[in-house]
Amino acid sequence: MQERTGTVNIVNIFVVTVCEPPAMSEAVTEPHRAGGFLESSCAASLDGIVDTANESSGEESAGEREEEMSAHDEAASSTKTTEVPAGRTSNTQTVSTQRPNSLQVHAAGEPGLWTSQGDAEVKLRMGDSGLAAETPLTVNQMFTSAVERFGDHTALSWKEGEQQKSLNYKEYYQTCRTAAKSFLKLGLQRYHGVGILGFNSAEWFISDIAAILAGGFAVGIYTTNSPEACQYVAENCKANIIVVENQKQLQKILQVEDKLPHLKAIIQYKDALKEKRPNLYTWAEFMELGRDEPDASLDAIVSSQKPNQCCTLIYTSGTTGQPKGVMLSHDNITWTALSTCRHVRLKDATVSQEVVVSYLPLSHIAAQMVDIWVTMRVGGATYFAQPDALKGSLVNTLKEVRPTAFMGVPRVWEKMQEKMKSVGAKSSTVRRKIAVWAKDVGLQTNLTKMNQSGAAGRTPLSYKLAKKIVFKKVRKALGLDRCTKCYTGAAPITKDTLEFFLSLDIPLFELYGMSESTGPHTISIPEAFKITSCGKEIPGCKTKLHNPDEEGNGEICFWGRHVFMGYLNMAEKTEEALDAEGWLHSGDLGKHDENGFLFITGRIKELIITAGGENIPPVPIEDAVKEAVPLISNAMLIGDKKKFLSMLLTIKCQVNADSGEPEDELTPQAVELCRRLGSNATRVSEVSGGRDRLVHAAIQEGINRVNEKACSNAQRIQKWIILDRDFSLPGGELGPTMKLKRPVVVKMYKEQIENFYKELATPTTPDNPLPPK
Numbered sequence: 001m002q003e004r005t006g007t008v009n010i011v012n013i014f015v016v017t018v019c020e021p022p023a024m025s026e027a028v029t030e031p032h033r034a035g036g037f038l039e040s041s042c043a044a045s046l047d048g049i050v051d052t053a054n055e056s057s058g059e060e061s062a063g064e065r066e067e068e069m070s071a072h073d074e075a076a077s078s079t080k081t082t083e084v085p086a087g088r089t090s091n092t093q094t095v096s097t098q099r100p101n102s103l104q105v106h107a108a109g110e111p112g113l114w115t116s117q118g119d120a121e122v123k124l125r126m127g128d129s130g131l132a133a134e135t136p137l138t139v140n141q142m143f144t145s146a147v148e149r150f151g152d153h154t155a156l157s158w159k160e161g162e163q164q165k166s167l168n169y170k171e172y173y174q175t176c177r178t179a180a181k182s183f184l185k186l187g188l189q190r191y192h193g194v195g196i197l198g199f200n201s202a203e204w205f206i207s208d209i210a211a212i213l214a215g216g217f218a219v220g221i222y223t224t225n226s227p228e229a230c231q232y233v234a235e236n237c238k239a240n241i242i243v244v245e246n247q248k249q250l251q252k253i254l255q256v257e258d259k260l261p262h263l264k265a266i267i268q269y270k271d272a273l274k275e276k277r278p279n280l281y282t283w284a285e286f287m288e289l290g291r292d293e294p295d296a297s298l299d300a301i302v303s304s305q306k307p308n309q310c311c312t313l314i315y316t317s318g319t320t321g322q323p324k325g326v327m328l329s330h331d332n333i334t335w336t337a338l339s340t341c342r343h344v345r346l347k348d349a350t351v352s353q354e355v356v357v358s359y360l361p362l363s364h365i366a367a368q369m370v371d372i373w374v375t376m377r378v379g380g381a382t383y384f385a386q387p388d389a390l391k392g393s394l395v396n397t398l399k400e401v402r403p404t405a406f407m408g409v410p411r412v413w414e415k416m417q418e419k420m421k422s423v424g425a426k427s428s429t430v431r432r433k434i435a436v437w438a439k440d441v442g443l444q445t446n447l448t449k450m451n452q453s454g455a456a457g458r459t460p461l462s463y464k465l466a467k468k469i470v471f472k473k474v475r476k477a478l479g480l481d482r483c484t485k486c487y488t489g490a491a492p493i494t495k496d497t498l499e500f501f502l503s504l505d506i507p508l509f510e511l512y513g514m515s516e517s518t519g520p521h522t523i524s525i526p527e528a529f530k531i532t533s534c535g536k537e538i539p540g541c542k543t544k545l546h547n548p549d550e551e552g553n554g555e556i557c558f559w560g561r562h563v564f565m566g567y568l569n570m571a572e573k574t575e576e577a578l579d580a581e582g583w584l585h586s587g588d589l590g591k592h593d594e595n596g597f598l599f600i601t602g603r604i605k606e607l608i609i610t611a612g613g614e615n616i617p618p619v620p621i622e623d624a625v626k627e628a629v630p631l632i633s634n635a636m637l638i639g640d641k642k643k644f645l646s647m648l649l650t651i652k653c654q655v656n657a658d659s660g661e662p663e664d665e666l667t668p669q670a671v672e673l674c675r676r677l678g679s680n681a682t683r684v685s686e687v688s689g690g691r692d693r694l695v696h697a698a699i700q701e702g703i704n705r706v707n708e709k710a711c712s713n714a715q716r717i718q719k720w721i722i723l724d725r726d727f728s729l730p731g732g733e734l735g736p737t738m739k740l741k742r743p744v745v746v747k748m749y750k751e752q753i754e755n756f757y758k759e760l761a762t763p764t765t766p767d768n769p770l771p772p773k
């Protein structure tokens with residue numbers, strides 16, 4: 001078994017049928033009640049930080065705020081009532097507490113736990129007590145509740161030139177209503193999509209929420225999608241309207257608009273229009289459409305909405321095949337936001353406002369949950385980063401905004417680490433020694449704290465000193481000095497990166513979940529933190545480990561009101577994801593420790609099953625190769641239904657700062673590694689395809705070392721090749737969270753893979769010295 005390595009009014013009366021999870025079988029584990037960037041940023045290396053060690057920031061440190069946060073804010077729990085505040089009128093919801101047999105998933109006449117129809121309702125997975133029993137809300141109800149409680153607080157803030165603009169919660173809600181009326185005027189039909197294609201902005205949020213209020217589906221489309229991929233999503237959700245950021249995104253839609261029979265209008269929210277076209281609107285023109293429209297039609301739609309109906313579609317990025325439209329109900333979103341806020345103990349804006357920076361792709365559930373819904377739930381403020389955030393400007397935004405919570409996918413943290421290390425490596429011996437000392441103190445102190453499980457121990461003097469002269473400076477340089485909650489999630493992160501940040505007194509709290517679980521299932525928190533664990537379930541959710549092996553590793557299955565409604569128009573796929581009892585099967589392997597912490601140990605969904613029937617998890621082998629040969633940036637193991645294993649390799653190269661495309665030039669680190677091998681290579685093209693014998697020999701030697709440790713012959717890499725181009729997001733080999741899109745890579749390199757398996761006595765490529773065993 002793989003060990004984790006790297007790897008939205010009026011009176012609305014309705015009845016919601018409730019359901020509790022099935023009793024777990026004996027084989028099931030007891031549920032735990034308790035889941036080219038930053039160039040300038042990290043140039044604030046330990047080096048410079050040690051230099052300015054004696055300056056005092058005079059500002060509240062994250063650690064100091066942490067202590068202040070220990071009093072749990074209960075204000076967010078105002079939904080435990082049958083009278084739901086809903087805009088300008090009250091809204092009574094009757095919630096049945098009847099508990100049907102959960103196996104009656106499709107009992108006649110009442111909604112089941114899942115559906116594949118966009119206009120259908122589902123049975124909510126409500127419990128008898130606690131958060132699971134909270135009154136379900138529509139998005140409108142959650143929003144109007146936020147407006148009542150936090151109306152004058154800043155909700156959204158962004159930069160226009162040198163000016164900082166913002167909307168408070170009252171303005172935010174009214175703007176969404178106006179946009180919703182505009183959508184209706186443009187012909188948005190019930191249960192049809194509004195596609196949103198662009199970088200994070202106030203217009204993105206407003207389009208998303210307005211689509212929901214107007215009775216459509218909010219549908220984020222990845223900005224990196226090709227025109228055909230945009231077409232697939234727009235067609236699948238029967239999009240009536242597509243909101244695009246700029247000319248670049250507009251062009252993609254114009255290329256495929258003839259193939260989109262439901263499309264009625266396109267709105268461009270940034271830059272001037274390059275040409276006038278019928279049904280193409282600027283944001284200002286669009287907003288003008290709804291400004292003087294009467295409220296009646298919109299109010300009628302809003303009042304007819306139920307929490308158990310779909311409002312959002314999240315399209316999976318395709319790491320496991322064709323993207324699927326994950327249907328999320330109002331309750332999925334509003335309840336998951338509530339549970340998450342409680343779990344991570346977010347403060348209500350009336351106490352102290354949470355501040356976040358929005359920069360991760362909003363078509364992904366993680367960014368939507370954190371930036372839009374969780375923040376709304378507590379009246380937080382969302383500041384928008386610049387479109388070039390991941391090319392270097394993010395740190396400037398962080399330093400200006402000083403968020404109180406920050407979420408990065410592993411690649412973001414890895415990039416920060418790489419940059420800090422490379423700058424640190426150039427510093428003087430004395431400074432490096434101080435940095436090494438401080439990091440050692442930081443790691444040891446934090447590991448000790450972690451092992452004391454929250455028990456108050458004495459803080460060593462050395463830690464206090466290291467904090468003063470190094471840690472505070474690091475946080476300030478990263479714009480994280482107010483940030484008590486740094487999160488990583490959506491993909492596996494390496495222990496090395498977790499330890500690196502822990503040693504700098506920045507514990508990364510891990511989130512684990514899926515689009516199908518409306519984002520988080522488990523989250524680690526300061527009070528319950530274990531390095532490399534994804535923490536424990538958010539309240540009201542349950543985990544079972546299906547088919548556990550002797551070490552306790554089983555498939556992680558989810559239960560709770562965060563579990564999705566189903567895949568749009570994909571009944572079969574939905575039935576594959578949900579078992580007969582309604583548990584969501586994640587396709588991930590995991591185990592619990594004795595304290596109920598969840599550890600992800602593998603991905604069943606990417607298991608290789610060789611022609612000989614051996615099941616091989618690829619990630620540990622790929623990680624081992626990357627560790628053995630530091631020159632390698634990406635490795636992908638091939639072998640499904642094949643006689644032996646082979647591997648596609650890429651070499652560390654420069655990335656174009658504007659396009660994010662991999663270039664031919666090697667990274668300075670890769671050049672240095674080549675020099676040490678005696679090679680003068682400075683370009684990928686000089687080493688790919690086995691052109692450089694020295695590099696080739698070094699890689700083979702590394703692979704031999706990995707093969708020596710293989711637990712069976714079938715797990716040995718027999719053939720390999722260095723590709724001409726590194727994997728990348730624009731190239732399509734990596735998804736938005738930087739997970740490898742294996743089916744895409746297999747298609748792209750079909751020929752090279754076929755060559756591996758041609759029946760030849762001699763090697764088929766120069767990189768292929770070993771005959772299959």
Ligand SMILES: Nc1ncnc2c1ncn2[C@@H]1O[C@H](COP(=O)(O)OP(=O)(O)OP(=O)(O)O)[C@@H](O)[C@H]1O
Nearest residue numbers: 316317318319320489490491492511512513514515
């Ligand atoms: N903290 C984590 N550690 C390890 N893996 C994680 C973590 N969080 C999420 N994942 C992985 O990401 C998966 C969820 O992916 P997500 O629902 O975000 O879809 P996606 O990125 O669009 O890709 P896909 O096309 O595979 O569905 C989980 O099943 C798990 O494999």
